[in-house]
Amino acid sequence: MHTPESEAHRRDAADPGHRHLFHVPPAEGGRHPDVAYLAGNSLGLQPRATRDELVADLDAWRRLGVEGHLEAERAWLPYHELLTAPAARLVGALPTETVVMNSLTVNLHLLMVSFYRPAGERTTIVIEDSAFPSDSYAVRSQARFHGLDPGATVVRLKPRPGSDTLGTQDVLDYLAREGHTVALLLLGGVNYLTGELMDIPAITAAGRAAGAVVGWDLAHAAGNVPLALHDWDVDFAAWCSYKYLNSGPGALGGVFVHERHHGDPSLPRFEGWWSTEAATRFEMTPVSRPPATVEAWQISNPPIFAMGPVRTSLELFDSVGMPALRERSLRLTGWLEELLDEVTPGRPLTVVTPRDPARRGCQLSVRIGTGSANELTKRLRHEHGVIADAREPDIVRFAPVPLYSTYHDCWRVADALAATVPVSARSEPGLRAPQSRTEGGHSR
Structure with a gap:
């Protein structure tokens, strides 16, 4: 990785998004407290407001019974x-x-x-x-x-x-x-x-x-x-x-x-x-x-x-508004693409998503040329706290969601791939070969 981690922090300070409105799962270990969650195209994160709003609807049922159809604050009918x-x-x-x-x-x-x-x-x-x-x-x-x-x-x-x-x-x-x-x-x-x-x-x-x-x-x-x-x-x-x-x-x-x-x-x-x-x-x-x-x-x-x-x-x-989210999506996904361009040469990794920003949403799909997609996503999660989505046999999907993803999340993806996927034709310092083979998967 040529891009320093400090550049990710600088971008996040200038373009912070709305991560504070969501619950982000904790990482299993390592130097980052939270996961880098790039699987919002499979299941989005929970907004912090959801629990209280759901409890309020439950309380209406507890207090009103059938009368909640018309008398609840948010009437059910x-x-x-x-x-x-x-x-x-x-x-x-x-x-x-x-x-x-x-x-x-x-x-x-x-x-x-x-x-x-x-x-x-x-x-x-x-x-x-x-x-x-x-x-x-x-x-x-x-x-x-x-x-x-x-x-x-x-x-x-x-x-x-x-x-x-x-x-x-x-x-x-x-x-x-x-x-x-x-x-x-x-x-x-x-x-x-x-x-x-x-x-x-x-x-x-x-x-x-x-x-x-x-x-x-x-x-x-x-x-x-x-x-x-x-x-x-x-x-x-x-x-x-x-x-x-x-x-x-x-x-x-x-x-x-x-x-x-x-x-x-x-x-x-x-x-x-x-x-x-x-x-x-x-x-x-x-x-x-x-x-x-x-x-x-x-x-x-x-x-x-x-x-x-x-x-x-x-x-x-x-x-927030979709226009503002789309603009941030273009910035986030574009930067993830730049970072992947740094780490994919020499590795069995190919981005299959169109490079034209107008022809994609906030997702970059990477084809891996060796091993299984499930195996790679398991390693990314357990060793680096990066949650992505596998589509067997050979596609790993990364979705930098503009509401809650960060530039640091994108940097962690590229850093984790560089550390996990070895260069095919030559050896570079800091890279390591795969150590474990496990299975995993997500919904649509």
């Missing part, structure tokens, strides 16, 4: 409405287009009930080849549900030879050739494996021009990059809240449906108690009267104790 406006601001949507509900894959299925309508030659579902497995499982099961062969129905777009990432032009070229066969285009806004940010507006425009419905999985985009779903004319989108939105493991997800689809009687939907107009909900009639908003896609009453952490997190994003 309309609780989800507290999340609507900040969620809409986060993804660039109208409040009538946004609702927080369920988990990501459940929401994708509910949306595909409405928006995957195979007919004639237009039956194809297009995803990226490196889509997260649950998306692959979901679209294949939707094809089977419609009596179609998933192997023939689901098209997996691959990067061109010699590239690790699927370029926007690759998608546009496919749509130009085969768009007449595409019923649904469903891609990840930011690819979970490589960290690549897709050109959402350009791909959406091309997909819709080809006659396809265009949906986006924003699991790695919401809270990571600025979004403008309404203005980009996206048909639908879904996201989770446990990564960059820091709402806890298994947190509720969010849904966007463009207003042009609201109230469309030709769209099939599954319905439940919360699908009907709130004003008529307690009339207990047998026929639903859905509102002409995204709330028509709701089914069940919301889980209150799961909504509180999402509300707390969205308040943080409202307070």
Whole structure:
């Protein structure tokens, strides 16, 4: 490492971020009290405000029982409405287009009930080849549900030879050739494996021009990059809240449906108690009267104790603002890239995330040329207090999250890699060979 540790401290003093608002896990040992947490793309850290807010909701249940539906300080019956406006601001949507509900894959299925309508030659579902497995499982099961062969129905777009990432032009070229066969285009806004940010507006425009419905999985985009779903004319989108939105493991997800689809009687939907107009909900009639908003896609009453952490997190994003977070993200990720450029030459390490800052979020994925990704992340954690995320067989993901990551965290990543991964062609002072082989892993 040529860059001194003091430079990281200097940058943190000038650009401190909001780490003080989060609980950072302690390191297991060594000279750093806290871990360098670079796994927020798998599970975000806990905001300090979350515990008290969650306890307040629990106390309302203790004090009020069933009357909490209307008499709690944050009444349970309309609780989800507290999340609507900040969620809409986060993804660039109208409040009538946004609702927080369920988990990501459940929401994708509910949306595909409405928006995957195979007919004639237009039956194809297009995803990226490196889509997260649950998306692959979901679209294949939707094809089977419609009596179609998933192997023939689901098209997996691959990067061109010699590239690790699927370029926007690759998608546009496919749509130009085969768009007449595409019923649904469903891609990840930011690819979970490589960290690549897709050109959402350009791909959406091309997909819709080809006659396809265009949906986006924003699991790695919401809270990571600025979004403008309404203005980009996206048909639908879904996201989770446990990564960059820091709402806890298994947190509720969010849904966007463009207003042009609201109230469309030709769209099939599954319905439940919360699908009907709130004003008529307690009339207990047998026929639903859905509102002409995204709330028509709701089914069940919301889980209150799961909504509180999402509300707390969205308040943080409202307070700081996505433009400021994106600017800090570009600075942090750019500096981590500079540091990795110092340590990767001569080592079996290759950054596969696009170098263009406009084509990535706050993630750099590193391919390791020897050993296993799980083994390396275990060593980074136990020997250096660096928590990263492994994707077997050979990808380690580092996410410098602008809310709470620091420049010192980035420096520690590079320093740990230099100390853990030996130079292949020659020996340098201070480097050591791997000593242990263990296993580990994280969620999506």
